Amino acid sequence: MRLGIIGLPQSGKTTVFNALTRGSVPTGAVSGKMEVHTGVVDVPDGRVDKLSAMFNPKKTIYAKVTYADIAGLDGSAGKTGIAGTLLNQLTQMDGFIHVIRCFEDEAVPHPNGSVDALRDLNIMDSEFVLNDLISVERKLERLGEEKRKGAGRDKGLVEREIELFTRLHAALGEEIPLRDVPINAEEDRLLSGFGFLSRKPVLIVFNLAEGQAAPEFSYAHAHSQWVALQGKLEMDLAQLPADEAALFLAEYQIEEPSLYRVIRLSYDLLGLQSFFTVGPDEVRAWTVRRGAFAPEAAGEIHTDLQKGFIRAEVIHYDDLMTLGGMNEAKAKGKLRLEGKEYPVKDGDILNIRFSL
Numbered sequence: 001m002r003l004g005i006i007g008l009p010q011s012g013k014t015t016v017f018n019a020l021t022r023g024s025v026p027t028g029a030v031s032g033k034m035e036v037h038t039g040v041v042d043v044p045d046g047r048v049d050k051l052s053a054m055f056n057p058k059k060t061i062y063a064k065v066t067y068a069d070i071a072g073l074d075g076s077a078g079k080t081g082i083a084g085t086l087l088n089q090l091t092q093m094d095g096f097i098h099v100i101r102c103f104e105d106e107a108v109p110h111p112n113g114s115v116d117a118l119r120d121l122n123i124m125d126s127e128f129v130l131n132d133l134i135s136v137e138r139k140l141e142r143l144g145e146e147k148r149k150g151a152g153r154d155k156g157l158v159e160r161e162i163e164l165f166t167r168l169h170a171a172l173g174e175e176i177p178l179r180d181v182p183i184n185a186e187e188d189r190l191l192s193g194f195g196f197l198s199r200k201p202v203l204i205v206f207n208l209a210e211g212q213a214a215p216e217f218s219y220a221h222a223h224s225q226w227v228a229l230q231g232k233l234e235m236d237l238a239q240l241p242a243d244e245a246a247l248f249l250a251e252y253q254i255e256e257p258s259l260y261r262v263i264r265l266s267y268d269l270l271g272l273q274s275f276f277t278v279g280p281d282e283v284r285a286w287t288v289r290r291g292a293f294a295p296e297a298a299g300e301i302h303t304d305l306q307k308g309f310i311r312a313e314v315i316h317y318d319d320l321m322t323l324g325g326m327n328e329a330k331a332k333g334k335l336r337l338e339g340k341e342y343p344v345k346d347g348d349i350l351n352i353r354f355s356l
Contacts, residue, residue, distance in 0.1 A: 007099035012207040017069035019235040034072035034086040063285040075123040091195030103209035128197035133172040207231040229258040273346035294342040308354035317347040
């Protein structure tokens with residue numbers, strides 16, 4: 001899972017990246033060049049900690065999120081679209097963390113002359129919509145030419161694609177991001193290779209000054225969420241040793257860093273969930289899409305487990321914690337066998353039976 005951190009220059013997106021990844025990428029530089037810095041982050045999950053305490057494994061492994069700090073967007077792509085290498089990076093992302101500047105700082109002037117969160121949000125949204133509109137128009141031109149020639153692919157498929165892309169074009173023409181356009185399963189397959197930017201899920205992060213209140217805000221688009229945090233404070237906190245950070249949180253009566261919530265929200269944003277495998281060698285959280293069936297979850301562990309899938313031994317985390325251990329779960333009949341049509345639930349603990 002890869003999430004791109006985007007934002008206008010001087011929005012503080014590299015500050016947020018450093019806070020998320022405990023990194024030390026220099027902040028405040030405005031080179032105008034396309035640059036990408038990446039970092040892999042554990043998804044905070046207290047269930048993993050409790051399972052590790054129960055099984056005392058040799059290794060404990062959390063689910064992961066990869067963040068990419070992507071420089072180069074400045075709101076000036078206009079009608080030409082986003083070019084080259086930058087567009088390639090953006091289309092590879094599964095979703096975006098869009099950092100919006102809310103803080104005032106005379107030493108760091110805003111590139112547009114003033115701080116206006118809603119304006120900056122609309123600039124980036126419009127940039128992505130325009131870029132997708134150009135791509136859709138080009139696709140419709142190719143489909144029209146294909147229809148006129150009348151050779152090659154099935155005519156019914158071409159007609160369905162023309163209908164789909166005409167619908168997308170109409171939405172984009174009204175400045176509606178593609179996240180808001182209902183798409184069925186067949187259409188989703190047809191669009192899977194396009195990487196449309198306005199169709200990707202987005203988590204909006206309002207970057208506040210220390211002590212600044214979160215803005216009042218409503219954003220009704222699908223597959224979108226928002227959160228506010230004090231970016232500079234969170235970055236400084238992330239650089240502290242664990243014991244010092246804990247003291248700081250206790251002093252200010254903060255239950256956890258706000259960035260933990262950002263990580264969990266970004267994980268949730270993509271429609272993902274965690275299941276676990278446990279044992280003396282390893283306790284591990286695995287990532288799978290919501291609604292996935294047991295063989296797909298088995299494939300996340302190893303492709304051989306999916307190919308030779310027979311059954312999954314399943315117990316939910318809550319049941320295991322309530323009963324106190326696997327032996328007690330077996331005695332109470334909470335450890336059960338499930339087949340290929342079992343939809344894996346968040347918090348399931350799986351042991352895969354397979355044969356090749």
